[in-house]
Amino acid sequence: MNEISAKQVDDQLIELTLAGDREAFGGLVRRYQDRLHNGMVQILRNETEAEDTVQEAFILALTKLNSFQGRSGFFTWLYRIAYNVAVTRMRQRKPTISISWPAPGFELPLTAREPMPDAEILQREQAAQLMQALGQISDGHRAILVLREMDGMDYSAIAEILDLPIGTVRSRLHRARMQLKQLLESMFES
DSSP states (O other): OOOOOHHHHHHHHHHHHHTTOHHHHHHHHHHHHHHHHHHHHHHHOOHHHHHHHHHHHHHHHHHTGGGOOSSSOHHHHHHHHHHHHHHHHHHHSOOOOOTTOSOTTOOOOOOOSSOOTTHHHHHHHHHHHHHHHHHHSOHHHHHHHIIIIISOOOHHHHHHHHTOOHHHHHHHHHHHHHHHHHHHHHHHHO
16 A cells, blocks of 8 residues: 655645645645644744634745745745744734633643642643743744644754754754743742
8 A cells, every 4th residue: 555645645735726726725724724723822822813823824825835845844834934924923912911821731741650639730730830931931932942842843844944044943942941941940949
C-alpha cells in the first residue's frame, strides 16, 4: 500500500485550489484549523482573538496561495501568516484580561508518580501559574516557547515563521526558558 505524504496531499490540494476548486481549499482548512487555532490561543491568550486570527489567516492564505512557492511546508507558511496577523492584533489591542484563559482542556502533567488526593486541583493551579508566567514574558519569547514546546516545531520552521536566523531562535528560546523558569520558581516560593 502506497502512503501519501502530508506534503503530497497539501501539494495536491493547493494545485486543485489554484485550478478553481474551492472545496480543495476546504480540505486544507480541515487539515490545519485545529492545530493553527491551538497555536494562536497560546500566543494571543484569548480564544475569540485566536478564532478571528485563524479565520483571517486562512482568508489571506487563499488570496495569496499563488505566491506559495513550496520551499517550506504549507503549514509553516500558513503559520507565518497567522503569526503576522496575531502580532498585528497584539499591537493594536488594548490591554485586556481573557476570562477564557487557561484554554479549556489544557492540562499540566503532574510530576508525582502516585496520584495525590488533590491532584486535579493541584494540576489546575499549576496550569494557571504556567499561563500567568507565560503572560509575563515578552510576546517574542512566548511565541518561541509556544512554537517549540507546545507546537513541537523544529528550529528551522520557527526561524522561518519568525523570520529570524536559527542561532537567534536558539538563543531566544534559551532565554525564554530561563525567564519562564525564574518566574515559575518565584511563584512557587511565594
